[in-house]
Amino acid sequence: MKRIMFTGGGSAGHVTVNIALIPRFLEEGWSVEYIGSHEGIERELISAIPNVPYYPIATGKFRRYIDWQNVKDPFKVVKGVLQAYRLIRKRRPSVIFSKGGFVSVPVVLGAWLNKVPVIIHESDITPGLANRISIPFAAAVCTTFPETAAHLNRDKCHHVGAIIREDIxxxxxxxxxxxxxxxxxxxxxxxxxxxxxxxxxxxxxxxxxxxxxxxxxxxxxxxxxxxxxxxxxxxxxxxxxxxxxxxxxxxxxxxxxxxxxxxxxxxxxxxxxxxxxxxxxxxxxxxxxxxxxxxxxxxxxxxxxxxxxxxxxxxxxxxxxxxxxxxxxxxxxxxREAADTLPVVYELITGAAKQWNDK
Structure with a gap:
């Protein structure tokens, strides 16, 4: 069975692109699963979508300020990487799509250890910290703004525009x-x-x-x-x-x-x-x-x-x-001239999945 796992969370902005893509994969007969945090807003949002199992893992937060949690959170990240690695090895997805946020880092690393291709989406002009950590382990990065290419490896960069939910x-x-x-x-x-x-x-x-x-x-x-x-x-x-x-x-x-x-x-x-x-x-x-x-x-x-x-x-x-x-x-x-982004991103993801399945 064709299987894709999505990840991303911490705020609704790290989930909405996934919510836009998930219906297309379900319609095309894919098995769709989601890896998120235990208590993030992504759990509530994804749980409302039928036929999408949700797997929570441990995750830490990368803070820009001094906090006691900064001492403990690296251990949570390591735990999350181990959980994601075992889950991905068990579920054997063909591809993983990551929207970013702190929970995505353990998932991307777990996928890389399992040699499963990861497609990342970066919404902003400059990549966030979680995506900057994850990008070296990804097969491709989709960007909303063309200016983002200046901050990335151009071989991995694909300017696709904004991914908008069809029901919006x-x-x-x-x-x-x-x-x-x-x-x-x-x-x-x-x-x-x-x-x-x-x-x-x-x-x-x-x-x-x-x-x-x-x-x-x-x-x-x-x-x-x-x-x-x-x-x-x-x-x-x-x-x-x-x-x-x-x-x-x-x-x-x-x-x-x-x-x-x-x-x-x-x-x-x-x-x-x-x-x-x-x-x-x-x-x-x-x-x-x-x-x-x-x-x-x-x-x-x-x-x-x-x-x-x-x-x-x-x-x-x-x-x-x-x-x-x-x-x-x-x-x-x-x-303005609006691009039809969803089909472009769908083809990019399925292409990465096909290459992995053909190996």
Whole structure:
């Protein structure tokens, strides 16, 4: 039987590309399995997909700051490599597709030890730490941005563009408004801080809330533990995260305020949604979201508000400016030439699998 194993996790951005690809492999008769962490968001997201067994392994986190866990986590990574090696040897997949995140490192190393080919996907302009560790052990790397080739071995690099879920365009604005209890009287503003939330964005939105609800109905995805139960308003809805129903919420949204993770912003782009991007700072990340946001800004797809400059007043001004100029952004997005990426990536993965099976 044709068997593929997917890996990636830690945040929804490290899972959504896998979720986009999995239905195609199931339709083509592949046995699809997933290796993730014990407690990451990937377990919840993948468990909702029928006929995809989930195998949890130990994993550590590579932190940029001093923490006691930095002493213990290398041992977790070693344990995860052993678990992944044994699992891959037992399940004998023809190929492994890795989206990145800390859990992917043990899986990639376990695959390399079993001589199973690995295809990696890098969403951002510059590779993240987990992918930088994994890339030397991979057969190929798929990139979203053409600029990423400057940071990679060009023999392994394949610029494919953004991998977008096919169902992302299936949302119903009417269902989204029914889900939130909204009307057609005001435009809808969607606030997304990523699956893990964004404390500074959450705090600033709430400081500006009394003025924002005068103009907008607001859906606020706050991240785990981010809901403020002390706030109640008919034009303001809070959720930690929306999985089922997110396409409907996206369909009803007139504007989006978001972090600048590559997978999310390309989904907004595919829907022609005007967006205000608030990238993670360099203190919080390696600066990848800043590069993503600048790339979209230079293409005329978004406006950018840097977190260091964000206050309740500057946020309100930026949202109002985006709303007044929304037609300019939707026009720029509708004029771009969208590539059909899924078939290209599918052929690349199946080609690697065929080469392994022919050995």
């Amino acid at each position: 365009r299936s949302g119903s604005a009417a269902k989204g408004k029914a889900f939130c209890g909204f009307t057609n009287e005001k435009p809808v503003l969607l606030i997304m801080g990523g699956s893990l939330g964004a404390r500074k964005i959450n705090k600033t939105i709430r400081q500006a809330l009394s003025r924002l609800v005068e103009r907008f109905q607001i859906v606020h995805l706050c991240g785990k533990g981010g809901v403020d139960t002390g706030i109640s308003h008919p034009d303001y809805r809070q959720y930690e995260y929306i999985n089922e129903g997110l396409t409907d919420v996206l369909a009803m949204s007139d504007l989006i305020v978001s972090r600048a993770g590559s997978n999310s912003i390309f989904e907004f782009l595919s829907l022609n949604k005007p967006m205000l991007l608030i990238p993670l700072t360099k203190e919080q990340s390696r600066g990848d979201q800043i590069l993503n946001a600048r790339s979209f800004e230079n293409s005329g797809f978004c406006e950018v508000l840097y977190e260091e400059q964000m206050t309740a007043d500057t946020l309100i001004d930026a949202i109002q400016h985006l709303f007044h100029n929304r037609k300019r952004y939707t026009a720029a997005m509708s004029e």
